[in-house]
Amino acid sequence: MAEAAILAALKVTGDVLASELAEIVVSHTSNIGLTFASLKSSINNISRELRVMKGYLDEMKTDDEDSKSQAAWIQEVQKLANHIEDIVAEFVHLVGNNKFDGISFYVRTMVKKPKVFIALKKIASELSEIEKSLKHLAELKERWVTKNTKIRKNLDYSNEYSHIGAVSAHFIDEDNIVGIEENRIVLTNWIIGKKPQLCIISVWGMGGVGKTTLVTNVFKRERKNFDCHAWVSISQSYTIENILRNIISEMCKHEHNIPIDTTNMDLRGLKENLTDLLKEMKYLIVLDDMWDPKAFLDIRDTLIDNHRGSRIVITSRMAEVANLARETKRLELKPLSKKESWNLFCRKAFHLEKNYECPPSLEKWAREIVSKCDGLPLALVSLGGVLSLFDKIESEWKRVYDQLSWELDNNSSLGPLKNILIQSFHYLPRYLKNCFLYCGLFPEDSLLARKRLIRFWVAEGFIEQKGRSTLEEVAEGYLQELIHRSMLQVVEKNSSGRVKRCRMHDTLRELAIYLCRKENFGLLQKNSKTVNFNTSIRRLSIVKLREEINHDVHLPQLRTFMSFDPTVPSSLLISLILDKSRYLAVLNLEGLLIKTVPDEIGDLFNLRYLGLRGTKVKLLPKSIGKLNNLQTLDLMNSQIQKVPDGIVELKKLRHLFAQVRVDPTYRTFRALAGISLPKGIVYLKELQTLQALESNAIIVRELGNLTQLRSFRIMNVKENYSAELCRSLSKMSSLSYLSIYASNENYLLQLEGLKFPPQLQKLTLFGRLKEQMLKSPLFQNSGEGIQTLRLGWSQLQEDPLPSLSHLKNLTWLDLQKAYNGTKLNFKAEWFPKLKYLSLRQMPNLVQVEMEQGTMVILEMIQLWELEQLVEIPKGIEHLINLKWMVCKYMPAGFGELASGIHQLFHFRCHVIQVAADTK
Structure with missing residues (x-):
């Protein structure tokens, strides 16, 4: 469990050495003796030790024979790494906020800022002590940790698992259901x-x-x-x-x-x-x-x-x-029989073998392992999935069995299922363990949104840079690995097949909570009459509090705070945290009934994630500009309409969410609103997400500087600067999601000069469009990668389908007040990948026709407020994969016809109707 702490400590020491902050201090303190002279050397030595420790932990297996001594040693490494991160982060804060401009450092700090001098002197002393502690840890390892610990060299779980990437370990798949x-x-x-x-x-x-x-x-x-x-x-x-x-x-x-x-x-x-x-x-x-x-x-x-x-x-x-x-x-339900258990286990452990057959050399140990699972499907699938990654060598499988038996025989505080499932955790690659445990800090019935979970992991420092991939892209790979190993379950996928939301099985979640406590990783506080917080807590998640919080709560090492209880005494809690938890990195207050954010928030120099989504906050304090390390600022659906000018100082900001839902039904043109941002926002060059920006001519002109943007939504676009917007957007070569809203439904979106980047997958255009735009190279050639397309209030006179049919990769098409004509004809071979079709609020539409061979994999069609459409789409019976037909606010006669869809599809298609009088 020391990996995340070491990675975080390596990050801060590396930043110091790269910026030469230590050199600055040393050069201005040469006349004060040796107090600071060795500061840079200390940081350099510490960084080298951490890199070697990390390499050792990466290679080390978790199933060695002396796991207790090794675990104790790793725990000490973790504590020291946490301490290093805190001390060096404090140093960066002090030096970064106090300029060294050639004036005698000694005189200036002693006379004008004596507290800074004293703090730096203390840090230099502590770094020296840390060096001694690192040396002592090395000696402890040699003295007590068994020397013959077997290290699997060149082990790369990620590469091993790539061979079976297509085989999910999610045990509710049809192939994995047994008995x-x-x-x-x-x-x-x-x-x-x-x-x-x-x-x-x-x-x-x-x-x-x-x-x-x-x-x-x-x-x-x-x-x-x-x-x-x-x-x-x-x-x-x-x-x-x-x-x-x-x-x-x-x-x-x-x-x-x-x-x-x-x-x-x-x-x-x-x-x-x-x-x-x-x-x-x-x-x-x-x-x-x-x-x-x-x-x-x-x-x-x-x-x-x-x-x-x-x-x-x-x-x-x-x-x-x-x-x-x-x-x-x-x-x-009873546990599976021995035969059923063996069948299920083999399907997971030997999924690449013919008929899932177990190699004869492994059968003895495989059957012993199956017997320990005691017929529990979750244990069989989870452990079988882990063992599928191992070499088919008898000694390897014997070692797994021996370790499993030791856990069952010696850890009486765990139920039999936890003892088995804990092996799934032990055999996770080290870089996944913290990610898995973090999922245990969310409430029991939580659905974990992919994107948000990834941002938390990045803010926590769990993700390591790999090549040219962004940290978010690496983290998504981690999420997929956890899903494939049955540690997380997919709940929902988007139309493109990517994971949208997942969850943790209850039993695995209990395991995660247990390990969080055991490893001092974090604490989930729920339904407790007393609130006794250990001062060494690094992460605190409050699900439910039944008593008031003690004013003497002191959490000096707290790095993460999340609250999911809207009744929690927010003001007191936030004040206590801001006052006594200086090293906080993640502060998520989503949904709390808070109206203000204290100015002291600016003192959290280490804060990387600030979540105010769904709160009643109307204004951010000016001190927000002091959060130099902030990566994610989530203001979505709060009451904030404008942010302080100081936000332009947040040079490390990666994700800014500030969109507000004005109309929950999404039936009006201005269903969403953005936020006004200062001009300097365009210099935040690490921004990947900006949703949503209320545009103006000055900002639009400079938007091209945001070359790292992946997801961008801009509102209130006017005709007179559409050309400038196109020029700026064309410089955003990494865009995968783009949403453009005109100032009102009658404004023309003049986007002829726009060039879609090849990665663009999702496009939303709300506003009038010229007829020839859909026929332009912009859509015919540049838009081949688009998978999701929403056109709103386009007011097209010609049938847009012939032009849109060139978008062969479309999986989602939503036309809302996009067409003023009377007929739409979906021809054969059009939209071969489309899964979702929505036709909404087109008042003149009289007929929809679907030829055989069109939209061959369509699963859902939505017909919404089509006032003149009095008959079901002609040829709808050709959509053999249709599962849902949703009719909203349709003419009265249409409802009777739609009810017959059940019989037409032999009850394979589910029809939902919402009557017009329920608007």
Whole structure:
């Protein structure tokens, strides 16, 4: 667990040496004796020691015979590396904020800034002591850590795993489901039963036995038979309001972009809205991993029995919860048989072998390992996935078995499943361990958004530069590895197939929380009556507090603070942190009911991530300009409309989110708004994300300086500087996401001079477009890489489809008030990769025709507020892969025709309708 600490310490020492800050101090203190003379040498020596330590840890295996002594030594390395990072960061702060301009350093600091002199003198002394400690650690290793620790040379887990990149270790895949067929038939029959009464079904058993796997499989197969469906995880720290909000949110997802804003709803409002949503629907709801029957009883009156054959499925580890269902509708899952266990394990461990056969030389140890898993599918899949990376050598597999047995026999505080799953953690590459543990700092029912999780990892210093790849690109590779190793599960992918959101299995999350405490990595505070924070805590995540925080809380080593409890006493907590946690790197206050940010925030010289998303904050203090190390500033959906001019001093800023959602239904032109930024923002050359900027002529002219931008959204674009905007955008060669909004729906977007970079994948244009633009080389040649295209208020008179059909890689096409004509014709062989099609708010559209062979893999079509369209698209039966048809605010006669889609597709296509009178 020392890797992240060493990487962070190496980063700060490297920055010092590269900037020669130490040399500056030494050169101005030569007349004060030896106090500072050896400062640069000390930092250099420390940096060399850290590099060698890192190399040793990279090569070292975790399953050596003397793991206790080695673990103790690594823990001491971690503590010292943390201390080095703090001390050197303090030095950089002091030197960087005090100019050395040739005036006698001694006189100036002693007379004008004596505290600076004293602090630097203390740092020089501590660095000298750190050198001694490093030497002592080396001696300890030689003296106590077993010398014959076997080091696997040239081991590169990443390269090994690349051979099986296409094989996911996610155990709910069809190929990895073993031994559930009988239970699947039972559960399926209960769900699709003909009785119209609401039926409550429970699936229960011990953790890791496959409850979620079974229910997921049946849920995916049978949800098409219901008008709406929702899957909601119930955390141990649930609230009734959150459960209801999550159900409403899940239901609204299937109605696509017509969310019900539940943010400020009270309990009564939430219940009324959910009841209205369900009263005419045949619904399927899964309440996953419920711990307390009260969680269901509190919402039972909202889940109405409308006699349409609705079903509720509850999964739990508790028999008491399972008893919510009638005895005839309770399904208890048992561990797999020996035969089933062996079959499942071999599918994971020997997935590259013919018929998943185990080599004879490994069978003895493979069967011993399978027996230790005791029939638990999660353990079999997880451990099998890890072993698939090992050489097929008997001695290697014996060593794994020996280590597994030691854990089971000696760590009685862990349940059998944790003992098995901990091996999955042990065999993670060292660079993934901190990333995995960090996921355990989020609440139990959290869905981890790929992009946001990556930004946290980067801010924490977990990610190491690799070649020309950005840190974010390297981190995405780490995320994929964790998914492939079953340490994270994919919940949602975007239309391009990239992971959008993932989650941590409950049992793995418990393992992560346990290891966070054990390794002093971090603390997850939840539902505790007392708040006893260890002063050595490096990361603190508050999920729920039931008592007030002690005013004497002192967390001097805290590097990360996140709060997920909106009721937490925010002002007091923030004041305590800002006053006593000087080294903070991540401060995420998303969703808290705070209205102001104290000016003291500027004293957090080490801050790299500041999250104020969804807060009530209206203004940022001027001191924000002092946060020289800030990488991510997230102000999205806060109440901030303008930032201080000092933001232009944040030279390391990589991601700036400042977009505000004005219209949650996205039916108006100005559904989104950006933020006003000072002119100097264009000199923040490390910016990769800027969403969203309210444009003006001065800023547009200089935007071309932001050559590192990957994601850019600009609002309020006027005709008179469209040409300047094109010139600036054409210099952004790294753009993959571009969104341009005109000042109003009648303004013309004159983008003829724009050149799309080859990496551009997502494009949004809101505003009038010239007819010839879609026929220009900009779309015909330069836009080949575009996968997602949204055109809004384009007001085109000619059918845009012939021009857009040249975009062969489109997976998502959204036309909102884009076409004023009467007919759209999708011809054969057009849009071969399109999965999602949305036709919205085109008042003159009378007919949509689809020829056989068009959009051959389309999965979803959305028809929204097409006032003149009174018949279903002609030829829609040719869309053989269509799964969803969403009709919103369509003419009254259209609804009856759409209802027949069920039969047309033999019930493979799910139809959702929202009536016009519910606008």
